Amino acid sequence: MAKITFDGIEIEIPDGTTIMNAARTVGGSIVPPAMCYYTPLKGSGGKCRACLVKVTAGSTKDPRPMPKLVPSCITSVQDGMVVENTVNQQVLDVRKGIVEMLLINHPLDCPVCDQAGECDLQNFAFEHGVSTTRYTEERRTFDKIDIGPLIQLHMTRCILCYRCVYTANQIAGDRVHGVLGRGDAAEIGTYIENIIDQDFSGNVIDVCPVGALTDKTWRFKQRVWFTKPVNAHRDCPKCSGNVLLWYKGKDVLRVTARKDEYGEVKEWICNECRFEKKETSDWTIEGPAHIDRSSVISANHYELPVLNHSVVADLPESTQRELEKNPPLKLGS
Amino acid sequence: MGRKLLTEHINVEGIDTFEVYRKHGGYRSVEKALKTMTPDEVVEEVKKSGLRGRGGAGFPTGLKWSFLAKPEGVPRHLVCNADESEPGTFKDRQLMSKLPHLLIEGMITSSYALGANTSYIYIRGELLYVLRILEKAISEAYANGFLGKNILGSGYDLDLHVHPGGGAYICGEETALLESLEGKRGNPRNKPPFPAVQGLYARPTVVNNVESIAAVVPIINDGGDEYAKLGVGKSTGTKLFSACGHLNKPGIYEIELGVPVEEFIYSDEYCGGIWKGRELKAVVAGGSSVPILPKELILKTAAGEDRLMTYESLSDGGFVTGTMLGSGGFIAMDETTCIVRNTWSFSRFYHHESCGQCSPCREGTGWMEKVLHRLEHGHGHMEDIDLLVSVAKQIEGNTICPLGEAAAWPVAAAVRHFRDEFEWHVTHAKEAARPGAVYPGKAVLA
Amino acid sequence: MPLNLIDMEPTNAPAKPQFSAAAQDEIKRIITHYPEDRKKSALLPVLHIAQAEFGGWVSPEVQTLVAETLDLKPIEVYEVATFYTMFNLKPVGKHVLEICRTGPCMLRGSDELTAHLERLTGARVGGETSPDGLFTLKEVECLAACGFAPIVQVREKYYEQLDTPENVDAMLTELRNMVHRPILPWEALAQN
Numbered sequence: 013m014a015k016i017t018f019d020g021i022e023i024e025i026p027d028g029t030t031i032m033n034a035a036r037t038v039g040g041s042i043v044p045p046a047m048c049y050y051t052p053l054k055g056s057g058g059k060c061r062a063c064l065v066k067v068t069a070g071s072t073k074d075p076r077p078m079p080k081l082v083p084s085c086i087t088s089v090q091d092g093m094v095v096e097n098t099v100n101q102q103v104l105d106v107r108k109g110i111v112e113m114l115l116i117n118h119p120l121d122c123p124v125c126d127q128a129g130e131c132d133l134q135n136f137a138f139e140h141g142v143s144t145t146r147y148t149e150e151r152r153t154f155d156k157i158d159i160g161p162l163i164q165l166h167m168t169r170c171i172l173c174y175r176c177v178y179t180a181n182q183i184a185g186d187r188v189h190g191v192l193g194r195g196d197a198a199e200i201g202t203y204i205e206n207i208i209d210q211d212f213s214g215n216v217i218d219v220c221p222v223g224a225l226t227d228k229t230w231r232f233k234q235r236v237w238f239t240k241p242v243n244a245h246r247d248c249p250k251c252s253g254n255v256l257l258w259y260k261g262k263d264v265l266r267v268t269a270r271k272d273e274y275g276e277v278k279e280w281i282c283n284e285c286r287f288e289k290k291e292t293s294d295w296t297i298e299g300p301a302h303i304d305r306s307s308v309i310s311a312n313h314y315e316l317p318v319l320n321h322s323v324v325a326d327l328p329e330s331t332q333r334e335l336e337k338n339p340p341l342k343l344g345s
Numbered sequence: 346m347g348r349k350l351l352t353e354h355i356n357v358e359g360i361d362t363f364e365v366y367r368k369h370g371g372y373r374s375v376e377k378a379l380k381t382m383t384p385d386e387v388v389e390e391v392k393k394s395g396l397r398g399r400g401g402a403g404f405p406t407g408l409k410w411s412f413l414a415k416p417e418g419v420p421r422h423l424v425c426n427a428d429e430s431e432p433g434t435f436k437d438r439q440l441m442s443k444l445p446h447l448l449i450e451g452m453i454t455s456s457y458a459l460g461a462n463t464s465y466i467y468i469r470g471e472l473l474y475v476l477r478i479l480e481k482a483i484s485e486a487y488a489n490g491f492l493g494k495n496i497l498g499s500g501y502d503l504d505l506h507v508h509p510g511g512g513a514y515i516c517g518e519e520t521a522l523l524e525s526l527e528g529k530r531g532n533p534r535n536k537p538p539f540p541a542v543q544g545l546y547a548r549p550t551v552v553n554n555v556e557s558i559a560a561v562v563p564i565i566n567d568g569g570d571e572y573a574k575l576g577v578g579k580s581t582g583t584k585l586f587s588a589c590g591h592l593n594k595p596g597i598y599e600i601e602l603g604v605p606v607e608e609f610i611y612s613d614e615y616c617g618g619i620w621k622g623r624e625l626k627a628v629v630a631g632g633s634s635v636p637i638l639p640k641e642l643i644l645k646t647a648a649g650e651d652r653l654m655t656y657e658s659l660s661d662g663g664f665v666t667g668t669m670l671g672s673g674g675f676i677a678m679d680e681t682t683c684i685v686r687n688t689w690s691f692s693r694f695y696h697h698e699s700c701g702q703c704s705p706c707r708e709g710t711g712w713m714e715k716v717l718h719r720l721e722h723g724h725g726h727m728e729d730i731d732l733l734v735s736v737a738k739q740i741e742g743n744t745i746c747p748l749g750e751a752a753a754w755p756v757a758a759a760v761r762h763f764r765d766e767f768e769w770h771v772t773h774a775k776e777a778a779r780p781g782a783v784y785p786g787k788a789v790l791a
Numbered sequence: 792m793p794l795n796l797i798d799m800e801p802t803n804a805p806a807k808p809q810f811s812a813a814a815q816d817e818i819k820r821i822i823t824h825y826p827e828d829r830k831k832s833a834l835l836p837v838l839h840i841a842q843a844e845f846g847g848w849v850s851p852e853v854q855t856l857v858a859e860t861l862d863l864k865p866i867e868v869y870e871v872a873t874f875y876t877m878f879n880l881k882p883v884g885k886h887v888l889e890i891c892r893t894g895p896c897m898l899r900g901s902d903e904l905t906a907h908l909e910r911l912t913g914a915r916v917g918g919e920t921s922p923d924g925l926f927t928l929k930e931v932e933c934l935a936a937c938g939f940a941p942i943v944q945v946r947e948k949y950y951e952q953l954d955t956p957e958n959v960d961a962m963l964t965e966l967r968n969m970v971h972r973p974i975l976p977w978e979a980l981a982q983n
C-alpha cells in the first residue's frame with residue numbers, strides 16, 4: 013500500500029495504482045480529466061495531456077518535486093507522494109492550453125454533431141477552457157467515410173486519442189483499423205475500405221470521446237438530451253447482454269454499452285445487441301438509468317465553447333431552423 | 346591544429362577497408378578490451394574520460410552505461426543512433442561513410458562493456474548508401490574474426506546489424522527509434538520505463554550517438570584519463586562540429602572542446618569567416634532546436650567573456666542570453682538573413698516531423714508554423730508575436746518527448762532576440778514580404 | 792542487358808506483385824537479424840526493397856505483399872508506410888528528385904533551386920511528375936548534408952552543391968541519360 017496526498021486529501025491505495033485512479037477513489041471535481049486514457053484498454057493514456065498534474069514531492073524516499081507536470085493517467089503512485097491538481101495554478105493554466113490545442117483543429121460543429129451532450133471534449137472545454145479562440149487559421153478537414161454499413165467516421169472531429177485503435181486491437185479481434193499518416197495529418201483509417209465486421213467492432217463508438225465515430229443505425233438522429241436512457245438486458249450468446257436503451261417516446265433510438273461516471277464502458281457489447289435489437293420486445297427492461305457523469309446531459313443544458321460560424325453557415329436549412337428554435341448558448345455571453 | 350582522435354586518418358586512401366584501417370591502428374581497442382579488461386573496467390574508463398553524449402543532450406556516457414539493468418537471463422542491447430536528422434547536423438554521415446570501421450570498432454568495444462550480444466546501428470533511411478558501406482565493413486569484420494562467435498578467442502559473441510529508418514526525424518528520439526526498430530510507427534514512448542530498463546523488445550537497452558560510440562575507441566586505446574586531459578572542465582575530449590550556412594568553408598571539423606567561437610568562425614583553420622565578405626548576423630550553434638543567438642551574444646557571453654565551444658560556455662546565460670552545444674550543428678547566418686523566414690522554416694520542419702501523438706505538439710507546431718508563415722508573407726498582426734511566444738510556452742514541458750521543446754525553443758529565442766525584426770514584418774509588411782527583403786535594424790541582446 | 796544493371800522502365804506494380812528471387816533471398820537474410828518472434832522488425836527494410844523493386848512506390852497491393860511476406864496484418868504495414876515520408880504512396884516518375892528545403896539549405900538557395908527545377912522539368916514540387924514521366928519533384932526535410940547545400944537526393948545518391956546552373960544541368964543530364972537504375976547489392980549477388 014502507498015499513502016499519497018492529492019490536493020490535500022490523504023489516499024491509501026495499492027502500489028502500482030496510477031495517480032488518476034487514486035483520485036477516482038475519492039471522486040468529484042478533484043479527478044483530473046481524461047481524454048485519451050481508458051481503464052479497460054491496455055496501453056491507453058499519456059497522449060492528450062489533459063490530465064497533467066504537479067507532483068510536489070516524488071515519494072518519502074525521494075521527496076524532490078518532479079521537474080515537469082506528469083500525466084496522472086499513467087504515472088504510478090509512490091508512498092509519500094504529494095500531488096497537486098485543482099489547487100495548482102500552473103496545472104490549471106496548462107489545462108486551458110490543452111483545451112485550446114484540442115479545439116484548434118476541431119470543427120466546433122456541435123449543433124449538428126450526434127455526440128453533442130455526451131461529448132468528453134465539450135465537457136472538458138466547458139469545465140477547463142476559455143471562451144474565446146486565438147486561432148484564426150484554417151482548420152483541417154476530412155471527408156466523412158463509412159467504416160462498413162454500421163459505423164461512420166467523421167475524422168474532422170477526431171482528437172487522435174487512439175482509444176478506438178486499442179479497442180479494435182484488443183476487443184474486436186482481427187485488426188483492420190489503425191492510425192495512418194503522422195502529425196496533424198494523421199487520421200484513423202481502415203485498410204483500403206476494409207470494413208470492420210467483427211462482432212465487437214461497434215464498441216469503438218462507445219469509447220470515442222468525441223463525435224468522430226458514430227452509430228449509423230441511430231434512428232431519427234435525436235439530440236441526446238431529448239432521449240431517455242433505460243437499463244435493459246437480454247440473453248445474448250455473445251456478450252453479457254447488459255445495455256442501455258435510449259428512448260424517444262416508445263421508440264428505441266439506439267443501444268449502447270453501460271458506462272461508469274468516467275465514461276468508461278463497464279461491459280463490452282456485441283454488434284447484434286447494438287445494431288439489430290431495436291424493439292422493446294427484444295429486451296427485459298430494468299428501469300431508468302441514472303447518468304451521473306459530470307456531463308452536459310445530466311446538467312440538462314447544452315452549451316458550445318465557441319461557435320464556429322464558418323461551419324454553421326453550411327448547415328442544411330432544416331438544421332438551421334432547428335438551431336433557431338434551440339439556439340446554442342455562446343459561452344461567456 | 347589541435348589533436349584529432351576520430352578523424353586523424355579520414356583522408357587516407359582506402360581507410361574504409363578493413364586492411365587499411367587495421368594498418369592504421371584499427372581494432373586495437375577491441376583487442377585491448379577483450380583480452381585485458383573486464384566489461385566493468387571498460388565502463389570505468391569511459392566514466393573517467395568524462396565523455397558526454399554527442400547526440401544532443403550531453404548526458405555522461407559512462408554514467409548512462411552504469412544505469413543499464415542487468416536482470417538474470419534477459420538479453421541486453423546496444424543500439425547506435427545514426428538517425429542524424431537535426432537540421433544543421435551532418436557529422437555522423439561523414440564519419441560513417443568515410444570511417445565505417447571506426448564505428449564498428451566502437452560498437453564491439455561498447456557492446457562488450459555492456460554485455461550485449463546483439464547490437465544494432467539504426468541509420469536514417471535516406472542514408473541507404475551509407476548502410477551499404479557499413480554492411481560491407483561489417484562483413485569484413487566478421488571475416489576477420491572481430492564479429493561473430495568467440496571474438497579473438499575471448500569467448501565473447503557479438504552480432505551487429507544495420508537497420509534503416511524510413512524518413513522521420515522523430516526516430517532520432519531514442520524511444521521512437523526503438524519503436525521503429527521493432528517495425529512500428531515512430532511514436533515516442535512515455536517514460537518511465539526508460540530504455541535502460543525496458544528498451545528494445547522490452548529488454549534493457551542503451552542508445553548512443555554514432556560519435557559517442559566512436560569516441561570509445563580512443564578512450565580505450567589511450568585510457569580515460571588521457572582523454573579527459575583534452576578539453577576544458579567538464580567538456581572533455583574532442584567534438585565534431587558540422588558547420589553550414591553562410592560560411593566560407595562549411596564542413597565538419599573535429600576540434601578540442603574549448604576553442605573560442607570567434608576563432609572557429611573566422612580562422613582559416615576552421616570556417617574561414619563569413620561568405621561574400623559579409624557580416625555575421627546570428628548563429629544557431631547546436632542544431633536547429635537550440636536557441637538562436639545574435640552575433641554579439643555568440644561571440645561573447647553577456648558578461649563580456651569570450652564564448653568557447655564547450656557545453657558550459659555555450660549555455661552560459663541560460664536561455665536568456667545563452668544557448669546549447671546540442672548536436673554540434675553550427676549554422677551561421679549573414680547580415681542579409683531574414684530571421685522570420687528562417688524561424689518559419691524551422692517551424693515548418695517541426696510541424697512536418699511531429700509524430701502527432703500528443704496534442705500540444707501535434708496542434709501547436711502547426712499553429713506556430715501558420716502564424717510565422719503569415720508574418721513572413723506580410724499578413725501578420727502585432728498580437729501574433731506574443732501569440733507565438735504563448736503557444737511555444739504551451740507546448741514546452743507538456744509533451745511526451747522533447748520534440749515539443751525542440752519546436753518551441755527556436756521560436757521563443759528568435760522572438761526574444763529579434764523582436765524588432767518581427768515587428769518590422771508587421772509595420773512594413775509589404776516591404777518585408779518581398780523575396781530577399783533585408784531588415785535594416787539591430788538585434789535585441791538581453 | 793549489361794550484367795550489373797537492372798532495367799528501370801517504370802514497372803508500375805502489376806495487380807498481383809511478386810518479389811524477385813534475389814529480393815526474396817535478401818528478405819530472408821534481413822529477417823535473421825531479429826529475434827524469431829520479432830519478424831515485424833524487418834518491416835522498414837522490406838518496404839525499402841519493395842519500393843526499389845516495384846517502380847519507386849508502394850501500391851496497396853505491394854503493401855499487402857509485404858504484409859504476407861512478414862506475416863503481418865495489412866493495416867500494420869499501411870500504418871507504418873504512411874508514417875515514414877520516404878515511401879511513395881502514389882505512382883512516381885522514373886526519377887524522384889527529393890529536394891531539401893530546410894533552413895540551412897534555404898540559406899544557400901534551396902528555394903531558387905526548387906523554382907529552377909520546376910521550370911526545367913515542368914513538374915511542381917509536392918509529388919507532381921513531369922509530363923515526360925521522367926521526374927517527380929518532392930520536397931523533403933534536412934538530409935544531413937547541410938554543409939554541401941543545396942541538396943537533391945535521387946534514390947540512394949546525393950547530388951550536392953546545386954547552387955550553380957552547371958551543377959543542376961549535370962545532374963539532370965546524368966539522370967536523363969540513365970537507362971538503367973544502379974544495381975542494388977542483393978541484385979548483384981543474384982547475378983553472379
Ligand SMILES: Cc1cc2nc3c(=O)[nH]c(=O)nc-3n(C[C@H](O)[C@H](O)[C@H](O)COP(=O)(O)O)c2cc1C
Binds near residue numbers: 398400429558746
Ligand atoms: C526529436 C529528437 C531527435 C533526436 N535526434 C537524434 C539524432 O538524430 N541522433 C542522435 O544521436 N540523437 C538524437 N536525439 C537524442 C537521442 O534521443 C538520445 O538522447 C541520444 O541518441 C543518446 O545518445 P548519446 O547519449 O550518445 O548522445 C534526438 C532527440 C530528440 C528528442
Ligand code: SF4
Binds near residue numbers: 200219
Ligand atoms: S476516432 Fe474517436 S476514438 Fe478514435 S482516435 Fe479519434 S477521437 Fe479517439
Ligand code: SF4
Binds near residue numbers: 532533707745749
Ligand atoms: S512531443 Fe510531438 S513528436 Fe513527441 S510524442 Fe508528442 S507529438 Fe510526438
Ligand code: FES
Binds near residue numbers: 046
Ligand atoms: S488522459 Fe492522461 S494523457 Fe490523456
Ligand code: FES
Binds near residue numbers: 893
Ligand atoms: S538542411 Fe538540407 S541537408 Fe540539412
